[in-house]
Amino acid sequence: MVETNKIETLRWVGGFDGHLVMIDQTQLPGELIELECRDIDTVFEAIQMLRVRGAPAIGIAGAYGVLIGIQSDFDSVSALKIQLARTCDYLAESRPTAVNLFWALNRMRRTPDEFPTDDVIELKNALLKTAVEIHEEDRQMCHAIGQHGADLLANVDSFLTHCNAGGLATAEYGTALSVFFTCHDRGRKIKVYVDETRPLLQGARLTTWELMQHGIDTTLICDSMAAQVMREGRIEAIVTGADRIARNGDAANKIGTYSLAVLARHHGIPLYIAAPSSTFDLSLPDGDGIPIEERRAEEITHGFGRPTAPEGVHVYNPAFDVTPSDYIEAIITERGVIHEVNEDNVLSVLGIC
Numbered sequence: 547m548v549e550t551n552k553i554e555t556l557r558w559v560g561g562f563d564g565h566l567v568m569i570d571q572t573q574l575p576g577e578l579i580e581l582e583c584r585d586i587d588t589v590f591e592a593i594q595m596l597r598v599r600g601a602p603a604i605g606i607a608g609a610y611g612v613l614i615g616i617q618s619d620f621d622s623v624s625a626l627k628i629q630l631a632r633t634c635d636y637l638a639e640s641r642p643t644a645v646n647l648f649w650a651l652n653r654m655r656r657t658p659d660e661f662p663t664d665d666v667i668e669l670k671n672a673l674l675k676t677a678v679e680i681h682e683e684d685r686q687m688c689h690a691i692g693q694h695g696a697d698l699l700a701n702v703d704s705f706l707t708h709c710n711a712g713g714l715a716t717a718e719y720g721t722a723l724s725v726f727f728t729c730h731d732r733g734r735k736i737k738v739y740v741d742e743t744r745p746l747l748q749g750a751r752l753t754t755w756e757l758m759q760h761g762i763d764t765t766l767i768c769d770s771m772a773a774q775v776m777r778e779g780r781i782e783a784i785v786t787g788a789d790r791i792a793r794n795g796d797a798a799n800k801i802g803t804y805s806l807a808v809l810a811r812h813h814g815i816p817l818y819i820a821a822p823s824s825t826f827d828l829s830l831p832d833g834d835g836i837p838i839e840e841r842r843a844e845e846i847t848h849g850f851g852r853p854t855a856p857e858g859v860h861v862y863n864p865a866f867d868v869t870p871s872d873y874i875e876a877i878i879t880e881r882g883v884i885h886e887v888n889e890d891n892v893l894s895v896l897g898i899c
């Protein structure tokens with residue numbers, strides 16, 4: 547297992563004509579390899595193939611990707627704006643569920659209206675500033691989520707999490723994992739069980755790696771063991787991230803989260819979602835409208851290369867599911883905790899009403 551003191555999931559190198567460097571997460575935990583993105587197709591492929599993944603990190607990669615898509619010379623601001631729109635439309639096709647991607651692309655799209663100018667270089671610099679702000683804001687949101695979560699869960703010592711909502715999925719520190727890191731930083735001895743997270747093993751490959759780097763007591767289980775582990779009384783609370791949260795608090799996250807929520811209710815264990823305000827999609831009244839990404843059959847039939855199913859078998863591979871709001875004990879955001887998850891409380895904690 548490779549070790550690093552500081553994980554920098556994504557970084558932008560240079561000015562508006564620079565390039566994006568990201569950790570290639572498909573190679574972890576075996577190898578820590580950085581991927582340089584100097585053209586828009588490389589960024590698109592990196593998002594689609596989960597070299598960069600996790601809702602906030604996809605948004606940040608999308609914002610920097612836009613900069614790469616507008617690096618040619620333009621003889622007018624209107625020509626630049628046309629290419630900006632094209633680039634945003636293209637990157638929006640890379641993955642459908644995490645709303646942070648669309649949120650970040652929309653901020654890039656709006657930048658010319660917020661910084662009106664006739665100068666191409668000035669507009670490119672304004673777009674760079676927006677992308678850097680998106681990155682920096684995420685860093686701050688993650689740390690704030692950790693503080694709120696550690697306050698809320700001050701008396702919980704044993705957790706379960708699913709997929710990876712850590713530093714690798716964000717600018718830094720993560721959402722669900724930020725809660726654990728912050729508990730640990732406060733000197734608390736916590737224990738975290740991690741679902742391996744079929745089929746792409748983000749839990750086994752990435753979350754255990756991050757937690758162990760931080761010195762947290764970490765135990766890996768297969769997804770199918772969660773019920774037994776709960777029944778044995780080993781879990782006091784479940785904390786996961788989210789990819790898109792509707793107005794009423796229904797939350798999409800990695801496939802298997804909804805199963806955990808149902809199991810948690812049966813065993814009387816609270817399930818918390820930790821997510822920044824950029825993960826809320828207030829245009830959707832509830833989770834029914836959240837688009838669920840369907841991924842390639844090979845992720846199941848040829849897990850990491852070797853065939854594990856008969857050729858020609860029918861496969862259904864939804865990458866996310868939606869946990870209804872009434873299965874969620876609370877949502878931890880950077881603006882505070884949404885207790886009793888419903889539309890009024892979502893809007894009030896987000897400061898919309």
Ligand code: MRU
Nearest residue numbers: 599600601709711715787788800
């Ligand atoms: O398919 P992935 O690996 O991008 O899925 C990621 C998740 O489901 C995370 O839990 C979610 O994006 C929250 S990341 C802070």
